[in-house]
Amino acid sequence: MEKSDILAKGAILQRDQETYAIAARLVGGVMDVATGRGIADAAEKFGVEMLKITGDGRLALIGVKEEDIDAAYGEMGFKAKAGIALCQQYIKACPGNAFCQRGQQDTLDLARKIDERFYPYPKISAKVKIGIAGCFNSCAEPAIKDIGLIGLPKGWTLMVGGAGGKDPMIAEIIARNLSDDEVLEMMEKLLKYYRGLSSRPQTRNLRLGVILKKEGKERLLRICGLD
Ligand code: SF4
Incomplete structure (x- = not known):
């Protein structure tokens, strides 16, 4: 067979x-x-x-x-599990200030918190790629991820809508100087929004960056309470 x-x-x-x-x-x-x-x-x-x-x-x-x-x-010591194979939904993090001399924030701790709270992003049919970098050097490529985070001395810069692939997109910055808790709070809203659009036939499987272009950044800012 x-x-x-x-x-x-x-x-x-x-x-x-x-x-x-x-x-x-x-x-x-x-x-x-x-x-x-x-x-x-x-x-x-x-x-x-x-x-x-x-x-x-x-x-x-x-x-x-x-x-x-x-x-x-x-x-x-791992379990066989659906959804982990194709690299569609994941967090990529650089070593951050736990190991890297240039790191401004604890990327690995934030990655763990995001993973514990949200993974495996149920009912989102599109890719969810998250990049977390500990400084502007961007070793985890946050600018080409659906959700990107850059650690700076005053907190996290949050970017949304990046992608690689056939039609590469650079993520847009939507908030600065966020604490870990504020990042989690905003991601909750973002993922809920993404999930909602993922369930509609006309926006199913669209990357966040494409949705952002169609719906407008202002709407996203409103949803995240940033307008
Ligand atoms: S992004 Fe910055 S903190 Fe992270 S590995 Fe690269 S240089 Fe180090």
């Missing part, structure tokens, strides 16, 4: 049409040593020869046999 991706388990069929890539989801792209060891043990046990750091900071095991998928996740 012809094989295909097993999305319910976050497993992507590889070019050999036989084996799969599965990924350990690492918020902010960081892991402790025990997690790293678990991933390496899983790779060795199931004959995986290559690991790949994905664009959003997950660590993928490439070349897992179909019958080993569940056990490999178990060995790594």
